[in-house]
Amino acid sequence: MVPDQTSAQYRAGVIGQPIAHSKSPILHSAAYAFLGLDCSYTAIDTSPDSLKDRLAEVRANPAWRGLSVTMPHKAASLPLMDELGPGVAELGVINTVRAVGTGQQRRLMGYNTDIEGIVRAVRHAGASPKVALVLGAGGTASAAVAALARMGVERAQICARSPQKAESLVKLGRRLGIAVKLSGFSEAAELCGSSSLVISTLPPHGADELAGALGAAAARDYAGLRNDSDPRVLLDVAYDPWPSALARAWSSLGGVIVPGLEMLLYQAVEQVKLFAGDAFREESAVINVMCDAVGAPRR
Secondary structure, three states: OOOOOOOOOEEEEEEEOOOOOOOHHHHHHHHHHHHOOOEEEEEEEOOHHHHHHHHHHHHHOOOEEEEEEOOOOOOOOHHHOOEEOOOHHHHOOOOEEEEEOOHHHOEEEEEOOHHHHHHHHHHHOOOOOOEEEEEOOOHHHHHHHHHHHHOOOOEEEEEEOOHHHHHHHHHHHHHHOOEEEEEEHHHHHHHHOOOOEEEEOOOOOOOHHHHHHHHHHHHOOOOOOOOOOOOOEEEEOOOOOOOOHHHHHHHHOOOEEEEHHHHHHHHHHHHHHHHHHHHOOOHHHHHHHHHHHHOOOOO
16 A cells, blocks of 8 residues: 555655656656646555555545556556557557546546657657667567657667567557567667667666677777767666766767656656646646756756
């Protein structure tokens, strides 16, 4: 059971394991304070065994506005929803639970705001990619493929340690109109040099080996990222610790970095819209107070 340690009228939070590193409470709390919405938002350590009970608590208590969902619950939460937002069923993962209604009409609705988070983070960096590389094949990789399709990317390569387990991403790409090809992670360093956008969906330190390979290339004065008329862009969704080893290596090669905090910011704004409902207003101002809260540049 989630301890009720708040006097706020409404509640929201982020569930995952591990979760102590999350900056979502900082972002959401700043937004609700600006909106004048009396809603607490906390990080809730949730094991896979306790996920079903956690969601049942949110369904039962009308004070709950919703939950942000992170690893390892993005796929497991989906079948526990009463309804799904547009496109979520084919994606196979959610990152947001919106709780609506009361009594017999109370229900949980699953959404995925990671897609919008990726799109807006990449576009804020000024990138217009046609060919992209996605590192990893988990829940965030599914959102990355959907985001690439939305941005008009023509081809996406997926680098996974077990490519045979990522066939669902090929099928997802086919449904969304983007060509997706799978490869082993041993090919990642070479593919980085031919991709206008790289999205790493790996957990913290998951790309350290690749960073070492890119660092070695930088030591040899490799110019694959530096001398291109269209700069290569890296979005590393792992924002803690920052900069990641991958981001440092990418920067040493002259590539453009989009911090994972940018994606977190933009997907969080979409969640605030869902949780705040009619109380939401002035999106640009909400974004700026969230930026202030985490020390990011204002837009």
